[in-house]
Amino acid sequence: MQASLKKSLYLGLAALSFVAAGAAATTTASAKSYATVKTNTTLTTAATDRNVNLTGTNAIYTKAGTVKGAKIVAPTTTAKKLNKSTNGSANFRAYRVATTNRGSVYYKVVSFDGSYRGWVYGGKSTSKFAGGVASYDTTKTATAPSSSAVYTLKSSAVSTTSNTAFYAQPAWAEYKIGRAKVNGVTLTSTSAYKDTQFTFSDAVTNRAGDTFYKIATAPGATDLVGQWVAASAVTSPSDFNASTQVKINITTTDGTSVASFNYTPTTATGEGTAVDLSSDSALSTKADDAATAAGYKLKTSDNVNQAALKAATIGGTVTLYATKSDQVSMNTTVYIAQSGSVTPVKATTTSDASVTKPSDAENVIVTPTTAFTPFTGAEGATYTAADALAYLNGNSTLKTLYSPKFQDTNASGTTTWYEYVYTPQSASAGTYDASESVQAVYTATKTATTAPTGTTTTGTATGALDN
Structure with a gap:
């Protein structure tokens, strides 16, 4: 009995020793299983080529995910939500790339709003994005208005204290590029452009589905040419209502277009109805302001202009003549x-x-x-x-x-x-x-x-x- 017990104890201790030795070996192997970073460099390709979207298959880490000490910044559940987000703040910019001794590639990325920053697995090649990130176009081509269509700011977009209309690039299109700048200073009000007439050359929509127009011309506000305006901030006087309005075209005697707008008289309605605008002070002020903003002088009291205004009809067009203002x-x-x-x-x-x-x-x-x-x-x-x-x-x-x-x-x-x-x-x-x-x-x-x-x-x- 005692011999049997001693034998059992011996075998048990031997087994425990074997298990302990195995555990120690596993611990040692685990410690050696961390990857190490071989290269870590700044990406130098064009910034627009480094705009990415998370795929949702990989988390974001404080360092390459398989390196010792890596902590999760955003788990895959968050990455999946960001992948499907319709908010431009979910766009990411990649700016560094690292490779490990196992041949894995990791990209350091930052969300456009700065909320998330860290490393995400990017596949096995540095020549293209893969794994947890994919190349991403932050805007999509949209249909631009006719190049001759004239737009002005909506009254709701005119402000002396804020600018929600003009952008250097469409909102959330590029990392750290936001509101329009004039002479290097961020535009913080829009009241100076309340009467400016814009035409556009391009249009895009962003991740949120908001549309932006690229400004082609802006008489009296050339500092905005080439920048962008939210489509929701402008309205087209070209949207003519032939039942209630008269189209006013202001031009020079040599045919140079100065300005145009649609005017709604208060004295008549119905397409084809005659309406004498020769003494309409509201029209006179509006026409004068439009010409002045473009650098011209207009007198509605001139004989030629008076004759045109007297002959106006609802649904028709009146051409008024302006002259270049003295410099x-x-x-x-x-x-x-x-x-x-x-x-x-x-x-x-x-x-x-x-x-x-x-x-x-x-x-x-x-x-x-x-x-x-x-x-x-x-x-x-x-x-x-x-x-x-x-x-x-x-x-x-x-x-x-x-x-x-x-x-x-x-x-x-x-x-x-x-x-x-x-x-x-x-x-x-x-x-x-x-x-x-x-x-x-x-x-x-x-x-x-x-x-x-x-x-x-x-x-x-x-x-x-x-x-």
Whole structure:
């Protein structure tokens, strides 16, 4: 009995030893089973060629999924939902590629809204996307309006505080490319374009099914040409109602098209009904505004225009004639925003090359003597703040102005020559008028400089400033 028991215990311990040894071997093998990254490089192909969609077959990890320490960022259940999403934020951009010692390829991707970022299995070849990612066109071709069809912003899209209409690229079409930019500044209002007449050259729909039109022409707002507008933000005055409206075409005597719109009289309805519009003040204002916005002058009181307006009929077309507005030039009034100052101060000008103390140089501009190109436009036409700021930044004389030089003590206690360097910060919108000037605010920066070579500047003032 005891011999039998001893034998059983011996066999049991032997079996346990075998199992333990096997477990240890398994643990060792598991530790050695992690993949290692052999290459990890930045993708350099065109950004649009790296737009991808998750396929839903693989999760997103903090690092290549088979590498030790990889954690899940988004499981396959989430990846599947993103694959089927109709929201543009579910588009992804691939920007790095890694390969492992097992021959697997992983792509580092980021969702267009930045919510998900990590590595996803991409197959066995770096020459094409596979596995958990697939190449993806973020837009699809749509039918564009006729190239001659004229559109304007809907009233609901006109705002002084927001821009939901204009985009540099259609919404969610490209990673980190959103609202339209004018002179490098993101457009944050649309009120300046409330009367602009647009034509379009292309159309696409995005992942959400929203349609966008590419702007081909925009008289008076050429800064928007080539950018995109949401189709839902524009309406076509070309959608003519022959039972209630009269089509108004504004042109020049040489046949140049200036503007067109549909007008709804309040005094008559029914196609073919005669309607005298010669004294309709609302029409006169609308026609004048449309011509002015395009840089032309229109007088509905002219004999030719009066005759056409008197002969108008519902459902018919009236042609009004405009002339090119006179071109006027404007100079600039500068206000200085000193560091710590709440309200910009109107600058004064001087021909003095230097002053005795720093305070004498504050808000003072050495009068420019170099030739400059004035701010020019059609008399009566409006310009935006962005138009004016772009002019200042692009003008070799006005993009940088200077104060008289002065001496002051630097941080090391050494007396040094300084000057204030003034650069454009902002400008106001306005109307082209030869009796007015561009209103601009400049930022002042105290800058070390060289000693002056004389007591006054040389040259003759060119009239660049109205200070």
